Amino acid sequence: MAAAPPIEVRGLTKRFGSTTAVADLSFAIPPGRITGFLGPNGAGKTTTLRALLGLVRPTSGDALVNGVPYRKLADPARTVGAVLEASSFHPGRSGRNHLRVLAAAAAIPQARVGEVLEDVELAGAGGRRVGGYSLGMRQRLSVAGALLGSPRLLVLDEPANGLDPEGIRWLRNFLRSFADEGGTVFISSHVLAEVAQLADEVVIIHRSRLIAHEPLETLTARAAGGTVVRSPDAERLRQGLAEAGVEAAAGDGGSLRVAAEPEQVGEVAAAAGVVLHELRREEASLEEVFLELTAEEPK
């Protein structure tokens, strides 16, 4: 019998009173990869993750880790590392003591606390109260807690929320190396660009339902945007593009949004002798991807 996938959701439905947070959701994620879990705020991502982690009881269906409900895991802290919201700390307790409490409850040697603080580059601040931590430091402390039991699966709920660019880069590098060493990562976000640089595949939910589960390349190819170009001579560039059969719409401050690849736009500009101040691929926003994906969904 094949090993159960690290995460499997089968027909998961969760209702809070009359509100349906998740409706008949099914997917499974493969081991050793980074899977992004995307959806706008309120789509049901957090509820799904919390059902997976045994914090929320499904109304119907199953949310399984390694083939069993979270509550039945023999040693949860050594199986799954989870990062919930950044604010889940007692403000009066030091970062180190927060980890000592978790280690004590999971029967993990206290020496491991120092190691994970080093791993997340918080060793120097471990003795300080969490109340004085920045959002980025709290997020690192959350990650440290998730790593205590050296699990092979990480589940992260919007871990980049409130992180500064340096923190986001740190997190990205960290998760990449975790996956490169064979770990499995399931990471939720409402920002596609955040996950685009990291994920191997994506699960997308919208209005409580699954709308896509596919490799990232397939998704980005589907959602490819156009090019944004800015020039002091935008009008001449627009004419040049029109002659090349490419439509361009004028934006703010001499910018144009062009329905073509950056390479083509650059070539047209060079041929027309137009100076460019900016030339970049327009990143597809999650909203645009949704519009495209939901438009394709037969209702």
Add this chain to the structure above:
Amino acid sequence: MTRLVHAELLKLRTTRLLLWLALMIVALIGLIVSLNGGERSFDDLARASSQRDLITTAAISALIALILGIVVSTAEYAHGTIGGTFLVSPVRERVVAAKVFAAMLSGAVLAAFAWALALALAAVWLAVRSVPSHLLSHDIFTLLLGLLAASALTGAIGVGFGAILRRQTAAIVVALVWLLVGEPLMAVAGKQRYAPGHVVVAVAEAGHQASGGDLLAFWPALLLGLGYAALFAVAGTLVVVRSDVT
């Protein structure tokens, strides 16, 4: 189970909660013992029963232990750490049981502290006023046992009650309103001796009934107190196990 109790005790030791509660005990007992020690007449103070009354002030630790138990249960919801706690120990019944044990143990420690403090302050007042001391009597040590049991009971009741409401301020306010209004109302019906607060006082006073009220004897009170603690703990566990952590 041992590791969960250890984790709960570590939670208590790594915040200032116990320190604040101990300071409350110091303030309250300091005030009450000093007022009595200073104002009572020499003859009154010379009686063994009066000296015992001074030490009975330490029963305030049972109320402090009730608040401790409530906070042990509800602080994790207030700070959002309950999710992390259940991730490490997803079998929630065990978490509540560990909190009950930790609160009972900490309640007993607070009681011992309160007793020792009251004893020391009373000894100082007796010495200052040159009143012969009966403080090292059998009664005073029996009282310690009663206080330990009472505070352990209220610690457990606090955890169960806190788990039922899961809102810190609401739980503390409801508990105080019950003690100040609910129990006196039961007195109107003549049933107050079976009310939780009166039962705990009966346990704390270890059968001596210094307050002169209509209280149960020690052993029936202890049994009923254990029944209350079990009832609240089971009800709290049921609520915690069935609730979603969102």
